[in-house]
Amino acid sequence: MQRICAGSLHSKDSHFHFKMTDYFSIKQLLFEELLVQCLPGNNASCIMEQFSLWASFALYLVFLSIMLATILGNSFVIVSICHFKQLHSPTNVLILSLALVDLLMGVIVMPFSATRTVHGCWFYGDTFCQIHTSFELFLTTLSIFHLICIAVDRHEAICNPLHYSREITMSVAVMMVCVSWALAAVYAYGVIYSKANMAGLEDISKSLCLGGCFVFFNPLWGMLSSAFCFFFPCTVMVCLYTKIFIVAEQHVRKIGDKNKWFVKKSECKAAKTLSIVLGAFIFCWIPLFTISITEPLTGFSTPPIITEVLHWSAYFNSACNPIIYALFYPSFIKCFHCIITLKIFSSNSSNMNLTVK
Template identity: 35%
Template sequence: MNIIEYQQNTTIQYCFPHNNLSCRKEVRAGSASVVVFFFLSCVSVFTVFLNLLVIISISHFKQLHTPTNLLILSLAVADLLVGLFVMPLRIMEIIDSCWYLGKTVCTLFPVIDYVTVSASVDSLVLIAVDRYIAVNDPLLYSTRITVCKTSLFIIIAWSWSVFYNVMLLYFNNHLLHSQISAGCYGECVLVMKYSWVMVDFVITFIGPCVIILILYSVIFKVARHQAKAVRTVRNGATNKHVDKVSSSSETKAAKTLAIVIFLYLACWIPFTVGPLLVKDIVRSSLVVNLVTWFMYINSTINPLIYAIFYPWFKTSVKYIVTCQVFESSSSSFSVFPKHL
């Protein structure tokens, strides 16, 4: 029985059995594969759902049409595309090693993948810059940062993402059908040159990481300085109460910034540092696909950090879930707590 079972388990299968040039098929069966498929599918659905709520909220309610929220909207759009298009195809690659969607989709998929993830990172950087200006120069913030200027920066960020990633794929011979290395039928492989891996490592990870760390560290220092100034100015009977409020604000700011930085690094380090150990990066390998999911999960976490903890989000979600957004005057509804 053991020999028969072994022979059954090692039966050679092909992606396209009736094609002589078909690739061999890696069948990943068993309870572990089912658990992985279910978990990643839930992550994909959750990513789409959360970011869609953010997009509807900011787009629909007029009170939310602010520069900061436009940046959050840009982030949500990028993360929505990751959950809607990128994650499902990556799940398919993990469960089944074959590529069934043809050369055209094989050529376009890395473009969508790289551009959306890059735009998400660029949006995180812009949000850090926006918060830095708001905290460092609050009196002039409203005049320096407007909706038009923010929209322009968002367009520039997305344009840069498209340009850079198209160039990256072009110089790695993956932009045209004729450039893609010939292999068996049912294969979609992207091989990155080591020199370009290093360039991409600096541009997509080191650069944004340094900017985010510096800006958020400055934001925290300014917040602490402002809290100390409040404690110095306020004296008398209410001094102890003010000290508690200031201390609470410092603690909350520290926790928020720590969460932002930790989750960003936790999601990106496995993807960016791991491939540096290998000189030929084959994007279709199971190990690389699994490591890549750490980066994709950042698109699930982003709306949790940048939107769900905002007071207006709970109110807007309530309007959306109860279908009150379909009322004619719903765009003018107040989404901020009355005590603010």
């Protein structure tokens, strides 16, 4: 570090000026020494986040808790539906696939996002950044498609109860799952790998620092992605559930003619529970999808910390669904208890009666 000899000057003003210059030079050099680069020795490197040890530990603890809740909770749902024969139904086929989506979010997406959030750096290379981004978009889109299928399933069960068992069979449910996975994959990987979302943003991509994982959507794809993959489907699902509850209320009022109007109480309760799942999804994801619309229009001015908070708010939704099932599905509570107490390994446990009186 260079020093400036202020004593060699005779003017008081010059003496003061050089002392101040010396102070700011020293301060700037010290500040630069404190900064840690994501790619050491590269002048174009991004700067690593400087959290204290305790702050980093607290963040990792929070993220680890969300990941464990996501992985364990959805694993319980998957094992329950696969093992217990009483849960083998078209609706639960869709719930099983949705739980698999949430499980993959906890296993593949969240761990790498956690290190990015804490350190402000992407340590896994540009290729894996693209894979991680496309997989995150794929799972998000897939969750929405599953919720649409579930809403259609509940609509048929409540609004057309006499034809439901004939129209919504196990094979139909499996087909809905396969189509959802295929369409979501085509959309997510098509957009990211074709770089359609980056069209017109070449100047921004060239000015980015190295060692980060950045994804931008231009105004066109920002609006299209949010409108057609979130806001429009959610509007349709809200309308479907609104109709479901109106029809269910009519069934209750006309319960006298049982042959025409009777609907199982369990079907109505399932519709209520799954509407809560939809509400949780909308609550967790709407801030992030709103940002994807406004960001291109505001010059991508949202602070990175805000973006990371919104991402983890969205990730938290994957941990919510098993909690909702446990709170509102007594049969799932019984399944979870059997798994935890290892009764699932007893003979003939798959035929266990899960009905709660």
